[in-house]
Amino acid sequence: MVNTKMLMAEFMLKLTVMNRSYRLLYILPLTNPVSLKLRYNSYFWTRFMILFVRQNPLWGAANTPLVRWLPAEYEDGEREPKGWNRGRLHNGFQLPSPWEVSKKILRSSVKRPDDVYSHMLVDWGQYIDHDITFTLQSKGSAEVDCFNTCQNVHPCFPIETGDAITGAQGCMPFHRSRPACIVNFGSSIRQALQLQQINAITSFIDASLVYGNTPRRAGFLRDLSGLNGKLAVNDQFRDPKGRPYLPFVASLPSACNQNPHGERVDCFNAGDTRCNEDLPLIVLHTVWLREHNRIAEALKRINGHWNSETIYQETRKIIGALHQIITMRDYVPKIIGQEAFEHYIGPYGGYDPTTDPSAANVFATAAFRFGHATISPILSRLNESFQKHEHFPHLRLDDTFFSPWRIVKQGGIEPTLRGSIGTAASAVSANMLMTEELTERLLLLNVSQHMDLASLNLQRGRDHALPGYNDWRSFCGLKRIKTLDGFKEVVRDNRVAEKIAQLYKHLDNIDVWLGGLVENMLPGSRTGPLFACLIGKQMKALRDGDRFWWEAEGIFSQQQKAELIKGSLSRIICDNSDIREVPPDSFRFGNYPYDYISCDQMPSIHLEAWREEKSQDLEQCGTPRKIKNGDFILSSAYGKLVALYSCYHGFKLKGAAAIVCEGCRWSDPPPQCKGKFHCPLSYPDCMNCCILKHIQISFERIWL
Template sequence: MLLCLQPWEVSKKILRRSFKSKDDIYSLLLVEWGQYIDHDVTFTPQSTSTAALWSGVDCLSTCENVHPCFPIETQHHCLPFHRSTPACFIHLGSDIEQVLQRQQMNAITSFMDASLVYGHSSQLTSFLRDLPGLNGKLAVNEQFKDPKGRAYLPFVASLPSTCRQGLQQERVECFSAGDSRVNEGMPLTSLHTLWLREHNRIAEALKSINGHWSPEIIFQETRKIIGALHQIITMRDYVPKIIGPESFEHYIGPYHGYDPTTDPSASNVFATAAFRFGHATIPPILRRLNESFQPHERFPHLRLHDTFFSPWRIVKEGGVEPVLRGIIGTAAPVVSTNMLMAEELTERLIVPNVSQHMDLASLNLQRGRDHGLPGYNDWRVFCGLKRVKTLDHLKEVVGDDMVAEMIQTVYKHLDNMDVWLGGLVERLLPGSRTGALFSCLIGKQMKALRDGDSFWWEADGVFTQQQKVELSKVSLSRIICDNTDIREVPYDSFRFGKYPTNYVPCNHIPSMNVNAWRHERSRDSEQCGSPPKIKNGDFTLSSSSGKLAALYSCYHGFQLKGAAALVCEGNRWSDKPPQCKGNPH
C-alpha cells in the first residue's frame, strides 16, 4: 500500500461531498442503530499520552511520525492521530514473526450481549446499578428527569466532564452508560436512554410477579432479556436490510445451534473498515420533529457538528422524543458512489480534547493503515470475489466512471486501494445498503457472533420455548412506545413511511408478556424460606445439582468470606451466610 499517499488527499478528492440523496425505503434509525450496535461489539483503545513519555512527543501538537503518533498530513498542517494500543502475544507457541507483528485489541466483549448498557467489567457494572435500591434496576440521573418524569442516564463520576454546555446556567454533564461513547451524538444518547428505561421497566415487572426473587436474580434475568432483544433486533430486523436477503441467506443462513468451534471475536477488518460503511450514510442535518412528525416549533433542526457531545440539548430541549421522531421520520441517506461523506464529518468533526476540527474519512483510512489491513483487492479474494485489475473492471464494480477514474489517478495502482474506501464505492447489491465485499465481511462476522455465542437467545437451555415466543414479539417500535411519550410509530421503525399513513397507534404494536418468566416458589424454597440476605452482596438460586442452592457473590470491590453456596437440606439452609469484606473505593 502507498503509505506516502495521505488519507487527507483521498478524503479530499474522492470522499467529500456536502449533499446526500435520500432513501425512500429505510429511516435514519437504520443508520443510528448501526452505530449503536457497533458499540456493543467493538472498541479499539488508542495509545494514551503516557505511551509517548519515552519519546517526549505530544500527539496533539506534533507532525512527527513518532510512536505513538501517526499524524495525518494535510495541505497546510496535520491532523493529530494516536495509534491503536498494541496487544501482546504471550503464549509460548508464538513464533518470532508472530510476536513481532503488531496486533490491536478489542477492549470490550465482542459478543452481542448489551455490554454497552451494562459495561464490560464488574466495576463498571456496579457503578451503573442501583445497588442501594435493592430492586435489580440500573441507576438513573438524580438531577434531571424528562418532562413526564422519565429517567435519564446518570452522569459520569469525574466532574466537571468534557461535554459541551449550552447557554443555560445549570451544567449538564456527560452521561454515563456501559460504553464510554454514549455522548458522541444525540441519537446515540437517545438509544442508550431507551435501553436504560427498558431495563428498569422489565425489572419492575419481574419483581411484581416474582416477589421472592432477590435483587440479583431480578437484575441478571432482566439483563439476559435485554441482551436477547439486542440480538433479535439486530439479526432479524437490521442485518438483512444492510447486506440484503441473498447475502444473509448465503453468509449467515438459519440458526443450527451453538458451535464451540466458531471464534466469535470481532475481526480487525470488520471493526476497522467493513462496519464503518455507515459513516457514508450519516446526513449533515439532524431533524427534530413534533407529535405530528413535522418540524418542531421550539427545537429547530441542527447541523451535525452542533449535536456532538451535547447531552444538555436532550435535557433542556424536550427530551429524547424530538430526536427519536426525527430519526424515525427522516429517510436515511443512500450510500452513493459520488456522494460519500458529508462535510459535517470531513470538515467539522469534533473529538474531545482536540482543539481543531477533524476529518472522519481521513481518520478511518489512517486507522486501517495503523492496523496494517491488507488492501481492497486482497479482501476481495478472501471473499471469493474477483480481484479488480483494470480500470474497466473497476468502473463495472463501482458503477460510476468518474469516481473509478479518480481512484485510478489517486492510487496509481488498484492494489494500493484502502479496503474501507474500496468497500464504500462498490455498487450496492439488490435490496442492501452495502456492496459485495462489505456484505461478505459483515455477513461472516454476524454469523460468527451468533454461532460462537453459547448464550445466544436461541441456543438450547438459554430460554424456555414460551419465553422465546414472547421475546420474538418485541421490536424497536415497541421499545420506543414503552419508554417514551411517542404514541404512533411504524410497525418496523427501520422502514421509512409517511406520517400518518404508515404509522399505527402504539397499542397495535405487539408486546412481550413477562408472565413467561413467572417462577413459582419451589417446595424446597417454601420449606427453607428465602436465603439469608448479606450486606454488599447478594445471591442467585440454582437447582442444577438436584437440590436448591443459594449462590452468593459480592459486589465489586468486596471479597467473599465463608461458604459461597448454601444448600436447602430438610427445612433449613446448610450453613451460615457468607460475608462480603473490603472497601469498594
C-alpha cells in the same frame, strides 16, 4: 457419586475469574463444597464469567486482540504501519495521503435521502457497533505530544494535510491504536511478533453497552440501594413526564459541551463510555435504561419471591436477547441484503464451539464503518405530528456532539427519537459519500481542532496494517480487480473509479475501506459485495460462536422464545417514550400518518412466560439472608436448593460461598463480603499483565 469438591471448584472457577476482560471479581474459598452444576436457564446469568466458551475462554473476551482474517502488512513486517516511512513504495508507488483521498474522493457537500430506510438504520448501526468493538488509542508520553507534532514518532502517526482545517500546523493529529500484549501462540513466529490491536470490550452482542464490560462499571450502573434489580438513574433531572435519564458520570465537572445560557448538564454514564458522542446515541442508551427498569419492575410483580440479583440478571438476559433479535432479524438483512444474508449467515443451527466469535480487525476498522457514508448532515427534531419542531429546530451534525444538555433542556428524547424514525437516512453513491459535517467539522472530546472522519478511517486502516482492497476481494472469493475497466464494473461511478485509480497509481494499493465503500450496492442492501461478505461472516461468527445466543438450546424456554420474537425496536420506543404512533419497523422510512400505526397495535412481550412458582424448599428454609456488598442466586440443578453467594466488584467473600437447604434450615450462615481487591478501571497498554497475574492467583486458590 458426584465429586462435590470438583463441582464446587468448577463453580468457583466460573465465579472467580471474571468477565471476559479477565478482571478478578473475587476469590472464593473452598468452604463446604456442595453438589452443584450451574445451568444458564437457572436464575444465575452473567456475562462476566469465563464460562462462555469453555474450550477457548479468550474468544470474544474484552481486552484481547482483534482477530486477523488475513495477515497484517506492516512496512517493517512487525509494527510500522502503511505510510510510516514516507519514501516507501508500495507496488512501485507511494500511498496517497488519507487527507488527499478524503478531499478528492470522499468529501461531499450534497447528500440525497434514502428512499427506503430511516435514519434509525444509521443510528442503530453506530449503537450496536459500540456493543461489538472498541479500539482504544495509545496515550502520548512526556517526550512526545501527538497534538503538536507532524513527525511519525510512536504513538503519533499524524495525517499530512494542506488546508485550513488543521491551521498552520500542516497535519492532523492521530494516535495509533493501543497494542495488545497477548501473543498469538497458534500463529507463525513472524505473526506472533506482529503488533495486534486490542478490542477493549466483549465481541458478543450482549448489551454490554447497557451494562458495562467490567464488574466495576456494572456496579456503578446498578441501583444497589433499591434491592429491585434496576439500573441507577439520574438523580437531578427527569423528562417532562417524569421518566428517568441516564445517570451522570462520577467525575464532575465533565468535558461535555454546555449551553452557555443555561444550567449545567454533565456527561451521561452508561455501559459504554462513548454514549455522549451524539444525541441519537444518548437517546438509544436512555431507551434501553428505561426498558431494563420497566422489565425489572414487571418481573418483581410476577415473581415476588425473586431477590434483586435474580431480577437484575434475568432482566439483563432478556435485554441481551432483544439486542440480538433486533440486530440479526431486523438490521443486518437490510444492510447486506437478504440474498447475502442467506449466503453468508443462513438459518441458525445451534452453538458451534469451533467458531471464534471475536471481532475481526477488518470488520472493526473498515467494513462496519460503511455507515459513516449514510449519516445525514442535519439532525432532525420533530414534533408530535412528525413535522419540524416549533421549539427545537433541526441541528447541524456538529452541534449534536457531546451535548447531553440538548436532551435535558430541549424536550427530552422524543424530538430526536422522532427524527430518527421519521427522517430518511442519507443514500450512498460513489460521488456523494461523506458529508462535510464529518470531513470538516467533526468534533472529538478534548480535541481543540476540527477533524476529518474520512481521513481518520483511512489512517486507522493503515495503522492496523490491513491488507488492500484486492486482497480482501480474494479472501471473499470475489474477482481481483486488475484493470481500470474491471474497476469501473464494480464501482457505481466511472469518474470516481478513474479518480481512485489516478490517486493510488496501482489497484492493489487501494485502501479496503474506500474500495468497499464505492462498490455497487447489492440488490436490497446498503453495501457492495465486499462489505456484505465481511459483515456477513462477522455476524455469523458472533451468532454461532456465542453459547448464550438467545436461540441456543437451554437459554430460554420455548414459551419465552415465542414471546421474545414479538419484541421490536418500535415496541420498545412505545414503552419508554411519549411517542404513541410508530412505523411497524423503525428502520423503514414511511410517511406519517399513513405508514404509522398506534402503539396499541404493536405486539408486546408477555412476561408471564417468566413466572416461576416459589419452591417448596424455599418455603421450608425461607429466603436466604441478603448480605452487605453482595448478593445470592438460587440453583436446584442437583435436586437440592442451593444459595450461591457472590460479592460486588472489589470485595472478597469470607465464609461459605454456597449454602444448602437441608431439612428446614440452611446448612451454614451467609458469608460476608469484605475488603477491596481489583485491577484498575483504566486500560493501561498492558492491562492483560495485571489480569493474568490475578488469574494465576485464582487458580492456585481454587485447586489446592
